[in-house]
Amino acid sequence: MSTETITPADSAAESVTTLVERLARAGRAAQKVLARMPSPDKERALKLAGAALRRAGPGILEANAKDMAAGEARGLSSALLDRLRLNEKRLEAMAAAVEQVAVLADPVGDVIGEDARPNGMVLQRVRIPIGVIGIIYESRPNVTADAAALCVRSGNATLLRGGTEAMHSNRAIHAALVEGLVEGGVPAEVVQLMPTQDRAAVGAMLKAAGLIDMIVPRGGKSLVARVQAEATVPVLAHLDGIxxxxxxxxxxxxxxxxxxxxxxxxxxxxxxxxxxxxxxxxxxxxxxxxxxxxxxxxxxxxxxxxxxxxxxxxxxxxxxxxxxxxxxxxxxxxxxxxxxxxxxxxxxxxxxxxxxxxxxxxxxxxxxxxxxxxxxxxxxxxxxADGGEFGLGAEIGIATGRLHARGPVALEGLTTYKWLVRGSGQVRP
Missing domain, CATH: 3.40.309.10 (Aldehyde Dehydrogenase; Chain A, domain 2)
Known part of the structure; x- marks a missing residue:
């Protein structure tokens, strides 16, 4: 019989792990619904989400003011405060970015390669969503909107874990986005915001292989280094911008x-x-x-x-x-x-x-x-060096690795592909 003691920290970590599993499974189920939605329906839902952001503007700015006051009291650097700050101009840019993503060409279903084999089989490579994408980010509340829009347009569900410094802003933005998306027929669980700021939630997301298909960290060097060191889920990231x-x-x-x-x-x-x-x-x-x-x-x-x-x-x-x-x-x-x-x-x-x-x-x-x-x-x-400036509508991050995607990662970077093989009775000799 084991004599190991379960500490409160262990119990809390287990609870957070269970939470992440529940949210990821809900996201997976919702993503299957989203994947069946026609492209015009996704476009309409994102336009409604952009409109919802504008309607919720005063409340979002009020929430951001709370975050700014807390950040100043904590002594955040001027650079972090600048990333955190929202105003009417930045809020409008956020809503406009969601609407820009809405009208971008839907990559899902694109045929990116086709070949007819000598035996008559026809092979195609077709873009499909990655699945459930976990996004861990700091400071910038606009990431909540950008990430949600890009994931929805590319047919993915997303689990967002924003930094404590932007907690009130992220919650207000998320609520507005979900209101618009649901109005457009997108399941609410397609875009979920982690309801806890417990740091153990980050670790649970990094270990959720099989439940989360890719992790995208956006933040400082220490965050990204931790993600790359600990994750069992594939990571799309960059470290410094030197x-x-x-x-x-x-x-x-x-x-x-x-x-x-x-x-x-x-x-x-x-x-x-x-x-x-x-x-x-x-x-x-x-x-x-x-x-x-x-x-x-x-x-x-x-x-x-x-x-x-x-x-x-x-x-x-x-x-x-x-x-x-x-x-x-x-x-x-x-x-x-x-x-x-x-x-x-x-x-x-x-x-x-x-x-x-x-x-x-x-x-x-x-x-x-x-x-x-x-x-x-x-x-x-x-x-x-920005996805919007590159004509991508928005970006989920800038990747500096060599695999899958590089530079500003937008819609195409949030897809993978599968092979479709069409035959007429061929068997292999």
Whole structure:
């Protein structure tokens, strides 16, 4: 007979595990109903969900005000508070994103490959939903709406686990979304929000292989690292957004200055923000790149050659080249042309988004070809690393791995495929 003692923590963990299993099974059953819904019906339901978000706007903003007050009291960083904050403009953008997803082409049922075999069999590869997708995220309440919309449009059920800092906002957004979806005939269990903020719920989701088909983490490095280390469920994720902008000697100075300033300072707390500026040693106006950043309140940390550009640039440490600041801080290095820039990016990039500013097409082509990141840009701000800006309507995250999906993950990234084989009596000899 075992003498093992069951502690309250064990009991609570068991309860959370049971909860996750129950929600996942309910999501699985609801997803089967959703998978049978015609595309126009899913489109209508999402439009109703967008309208419901607008109707619930005052209540959502009131809930967000509670989260903001709690976050300020807890001492959240300015970057996290910016991610958390909702206002009328951001709320409208959230509702509009849901409606944009509604009218995107439905990937489910697309034939992505077809072949007739010599024996007369016809083979097709057809897109299908993944199934039940668990999404674990921090800070950004808009993820609740984006994830729900993308999952519904692609025929998936989703189990959402938002961060405690956005608890009231997430609940208000979820309630509005479900109201609209149900009005459109989508089962409420297609989009479920974890009803507890117990951290054990995250662990239970990560271990729910067979019940949850894929986990998507969106948050800080520690969250994503934990998910990747502990999950028995397949994970679609990225770690840091250590993004570089390389300004070649051939760059147009006015264009380069504008891109660099926007890449860092438009919104410092998003994963597409530039964290390291690389300047070609022969670029004619390096001060024209750093001055606007300094004037905008950005702290610059550079190597010896970068510090020679402006005395206000602080010394960089080894850690600065591998840091995702997510605030008004940027590392600056002077490099000896495209070869040195490529070497620096290869050593320090997290594989998220890297950009080159150059008029020399040969330099641009080398950068685009040789930088092994999910998104590589030429003469554009890294702040465009966003599913909406890519015409995808919204994104469930940006993946930096090499399997299944890479870059902004939207509708197609939330599908898999199956083989359909049509024969006429063939048997294998």
């Amino acid at each position: 993004n570089h902008t390389y300004v070649d000697h051939s760059a147009d100075p006015a264009m380069a200055a504008q891109i660099v300033l926007n890449a860092k300072m438009r919104r410092t707390g998003i994963c597409g923000a530039m964290e390291t500026l690389l300047i070609d040693a022969t670029y004619p106006d390096p001060h024209g790149l750093v001055e606007p950043l300094l004037a905008a309140g950005c702290e610059l940390r550079g190597d010896a050659r970068a510090r020679a550009i402006d005395p206000r640039i602080l010394p960089a440490t080894d850690e600065d080249w591998d840091t995702e600041y997510l605030e008004a801080i940027c590392a600056v290095a002077v490099v000896d042309g495209i070869d040195d820039a490529l070497a620096h990016v290869a050593r320090h990039s997290s594989g998220h988004t890297d950009a080159v500013v150059a008029q020399d097409q040969g330099v641009a082509d080398r950068f685009l070809s040789e930088v092994d990141s999910a998104i590589v840009m030429h003469n554009a701000s890294s702040q465009f």
